[in-house]
Amino acid sequence: LAKTTQPISMDSYEGQEVNITCSHxxxxxxxxxTWYQQFPSQGPRFIIQGYxxxxxxxxxxxxxxxxxxxxxxxxxxxxLSDTAxxxxxxxxxxxxxxxxxxxxxxxxxIA
Amino acid sequence: xxxxxxTPSHQVTQMGQEVILRCVPISNHLYFYWYRQILxxxxxxxxxxxxxxxxxxxxxxxxxxxxxxxxxSNFTLKIRSTKLEDSAMYFCACRGTGGNARYEQxxxxxxxxxxT
Numbered sequence: 604l605a606k607t608t609q610p611i612s613m614d615s616y617e618g619q620e621v622n623i624t625c626s627h628x629x630x631x632x633x634x635x636x637t638w639y640q641q642f643p644s645q646g647p648r649f650i651i652q653g654y655x656x657x658x659x660x661x662x663x664x665x666x667x668x669x670x671x672x673x674x675x676x677x678x679x680x681x682x683l684s685d686t687a688x689x690x691x692x693x694x695x696x697x698x699x700x701x702x703x704x705x706x707x708x709x710x711x712x713i714a
Numbered sequence: 715x716x717x718x719x720x721t722p723s724h725q726v727t728q729m730g731q732e733v734i735l736r737c738v739p740i741s742n743h744l745y746f747y748w749y750r751q752i753l754x755x756x757x758x759x760x761x762x763x764x765x766x767x768x769x770x771x772x773x774x775x776x777x778x779x780x781x782x783x784x785x786x787s788n789f790t791l792k793i794r795s796t797k798l799e800d801s802a803m804y805f806c807a808c809r810g811t812g813g814n815a816r817y818e819q820x821x822x823x824x825x826x827x828x829x830t
């Protein structure tokens with residue numbers, strides 16, 4: 604499994620765009636990049652997944668450069684309710700291998 | 715939107731007692747998991763389950779742990795003789811099949827287990 608590195612914490616004001624970058628230098632050809640969100644005392648929740656270039660859904664965008672050694676989760680116009688821990692996971696989509704969570708990035712949104 | 719449910723939300727037990735944590739996964743999902751999270755720490759994988767058998771288990775999942783899908787809807791985690799260090803939030807998760815489904819797991823709200 605590719606090791607991931609992301610900032611321990613970030614602060615942002617409401618209404619700003621937040622970008623959280625994850626490094627995964629050892630990403631393999633078959634690996635996908637997936638982000639999960641976890642609110643306090645709740646289970647993780649899938650946000651977005653991508654393989655290359657850019658993916659966008661109703662919650663976030665995921666930017667992946669050509670070399671795929673990093674990725675950036677972009678949250679547009681955050682609100683207080685976006686305060687959570689965000690996890691970057693890297694792995695392939697074959698078999699039944701479980702998710703491996705790191706420590707994630709704790710995002711605090713301030714009014 | 716379909717969701718995973720877990721009961722109880724909070725369980726307090728004495729050291730050495732048996733506990734059973736229950737989960738009702740999303741109905742058409744076929745892969746099931748248990749994870750745990752000790753307060754302030756990472757989410758850790760315990761066990762995965764498919765086709766009525768364990769697919770993979772971590773070092774945490776020792777002989778004191780067992781899983782079962784007794785009736786085709788519930789998915790349970792049993793800890794035979796609880797230890798203080800078993801105190802954690804336990805999450806059940808499930809996923810569907812096909813495409814990118816492997817990385818889109820659906821987690822329940824968790825059961826907070828407190829061992830005294």
